[in-house]
Amino acid sequence: MGHLCLAAVLEEKTVSTQDKILICEALKELYPKEAKAINFYFGLKKPFFPTVDDLAKMLKVSNWHAKDILDNALKKLKHKKEYGLIKTYLANSTQINLYDAFPLLRMPAKVFNLSLRSRNCMTAGSIDYVWQLIQKTEQELLSMRNFGHKSLMEIVQTLSRVGLRLGMKIPDDLLAQLNKESEQTDSI
Numbered sequence: 001m002g003h004l005c006l007a008a009v010l011e012e013k014t015v016s017t018q019d020k021i022l023i024c025e026a027l028k029e030l031y032p033k034e035a036k037a038i039n040f041y042f043g044l045k046k047p048f049f050p051t052v053d054d055l056a057k058m059l060k061v062s063n064w065h066a067k068d069i070l071d072n073a074l075k076k077l078k079h080k081k082e083y084g085l086i087k088t089y090l091a092n093s094t095q096i097n098l099y100d101a102f103p104l105l106r107m108p109a110k111v112f113n114l115s116l117r118s119r120n121c122m123t124a125g126s127i128d129y130v131w132q133l134i135q136k137t138e139q140e141l142l143s144m145r146n147f148g149h150k151s152l153m154e155i156v157q158t159l160s161r162v163g164l165r166l167g168m169k170i171p172d173d174l175l176a177q178l179n180k181e182s183e184q185t186d187s188i
Helices: 006-011 017-028 032-041 052-059 063-078 082-093 116-124 130-134 138-142 149-161 172-187
Strands: none
Touching (some): 017 032, 032 052, 032 063, 116 149
8 A cells, every 4th residue: 555644755765855844844834723724634744544523622712723723834835946845746646456455445435534515416426435435536426416626625635535536447356356346236
């Protein structure tokens, strides 16, 4: 399995020291709670993938406030040239072997604790499992009723945190196995 967090990216030997310094400097310019949120949420301190609930508990604020802090930090980072570096290294280092990810792929999509709107849109679009979600493209999701850019960004960010992305091609043998398992589960 590939690297799954920004901490791993910063430890990567292929990332130049200058780029690592630029990324760290960009993170230092955030307010303390924003930096703490980014560090926690993207695995800079711990190698796991917390939810917004976990972030809220860690910051000792409401879920809404935690999401707001995280969104503000991400907005600030997006306006810096270093964000391109962060995004590039995360994208390149989070490639995942789908065979290794089989347990994750067969999980219900609701495991990601997405917003109610996103969950409802996926349910209406017959997206019940993670493997069904990652096969969809951004355009396919946006064409679904009530599915907007906020929901899309939430899903893209959530998938990227576990090394997945939209529009992934699942090998035929793995897809057949996933289909078979979901049919068995649905018939119970």
